[in-house]
Amino acid sequence: RARRQPTTTTSTVAASTTALPVTTATSVTVPPPKAAKEVSAPGETLFGFRTESTTTTAVAVALLLAGAVAAWFAGRWWFFVGLAVIVLGLAFLDGREALHQHDESRAGLVAAAVALAVAHLVAGGLSLELARRTRRVGTAER
Numbered sequence: 036r037a038r039r040q041p042t043t044t045t046s047t048v049a050a051s052t053t054a055l056p057v058t059t060a061t062s063v064t065v066p067p068p069k070a071a072k073e074v075s076a077p078g079e080t081l082f083g084f085r086t087e088s089t090t091t092t093a094v095a096v097a098l099l100l101a102g103a104v105a106a107w108f109a110g111r112w113w114f115f116v117g118l119a120v121i122v123l124g125l126a127f128l129d130g131r132e133a134l135h136q137h138d139e140s141r142a143g144l145v146a147a148a149v150a151l152a153v154a155h156l157v158a159g160g161l162s163l164e165l166a167r168r169t170r171r172v173g174t175a176e177r
């Protein structure tokens with residue numbers, strides 16, 4: 036079997052007053068087209084809420100503050116436990132966000148997400164400690 040060699044042809048193309056030689060080959064390797072990046076709506080959603088929305092963040096902060104005030108005035112151990120579950124869940128989500136931002140190479144946002152995760156862990160721990168103390172005081176009074 037004879038191997039086929041790519042053939043080249045030369046032709047002349049007239050451009051204004053100068054003739055330019057053009058070389059073409061019959062075997063041209065063209066790289067495949069790059070896949071287009073997925074275009075999504077701005078911001079991420081969690082349970083149907085845009086997590087990066089200022090409104091969502093403000094509502095979350097207001098609800099957490101209202102929960103803390105309600106737990107303080109209610110003085111019931113189970114209220115503190117419920118609050119601890121919520122803030123520990125938020126600490127998990129903050130950790131997830133830190134990993135996501137690490138994958139995107141955004142060091143500043145990683146630091147912010149880790150700081151929030153630590154703050155939520157501390158709040159959860161304090162809430163559990165208040166639940167323990169409240170329950171102990173409640174059983175001692177009986």
